[in-house]
Amino acid sequence: MPVRKGTCSDSESCGHSLQRLAKFIGDSEEARSKAHSLQALMKRIDQGTEEEVDIFRALADPCRLRILKLLQEGEFCVCEIMIALDRPQSSTSHHLSILKSAGLIKERREGKWSLYRLSDGAVIEIINQSRLLEEEAKTRAPIRRRD
């Protein structure tokens, strides 16, 4: 469920938006066609968005990002990850299962121990990109974090 409610789904309702667009563009007829082309564009854009959001959701938690960064160093047992995170076992396990569902890590069982590792180099890439982005933002403006 990406979007929780369908409020203005009816393309004829919410004429407010169209009015605004008409003011912005200058012509009412052009606004209408612009709106249509925007909706068509979004249909194309929406390809795969759902799944990408799932990946970002998995990345959007400090515990999980820390786990991923840790796993850059190799393969770790749950009991090691618990200590690294300084979190209780159930919490650690929960985050690991979310990362696994998102396809970011893989599990290997060895006796009663579960060993986790990154599933792919692409995971590292995406983390590195975010680091770059963060550093760029920092050099451009002193403070970027919201609260």
Added chain:
Amino acid sequence: MPVRKGTCSDSESCGHSLQRLAKFIGDSEEARSKAHSLQALMKRIDQGTEEEVDIFRALADPCRLRILKLLQEGEFCVCEIMIALDRPQSSTSHHLSILKSAGLIKERREGKWSLYRLSDGAVIEIINQSRLLEEEAKTRAPIRRRD
């Protein structure tokens, strides 16, 4: 605030974890030193994690990801974005402000209109990486989405 509670923060409490680690490693003394090195490693790893999580949080919403993908096509007015998303104005504005706080987009005011654009090519890169990751996961396993 990355981590909500400090449960086992006291490095001496939660000896359970250390016990487990000792079982895993085989030696109690080695476990202790392993725990310390893990904690030191995490300290290094945690550099910038906060900010990176903020970036992923900003990306972890379908509306916002759609906005970013739209902005790949150029600069857009809020009234256009509203129509593209098919969302009310307050919601659209809210998402734009989160993206701006995360440093992913930039605003330019022109009269009473606010125009938004991507702040950087790195944003596109990170989205493309996620697409790659998603496609790889799909080819490896049939279904990856959690619920």
Added chain:
DNA sequence: CTTATATATCGAAAATGGTGGATACAATCA
């Protein structure tokens, strides 16, 4: 089979985050 132990899952409370109407603010126009 029983015990011990490593991890996963459950469940309920708390925190977080999205939503959209109402309102505030800003800029243009009359």
Added chain:
DNA sequence: TGATTGTATCCACCATTTTCGATATATAAG
């Protein structure tokens, strides 16, 4: 100055997510 209009912010409601103790499951050992 007052009216209009585009956008931002506020607010309460609701859905999702996180957290962690308790419990279940799985594997090994006795």
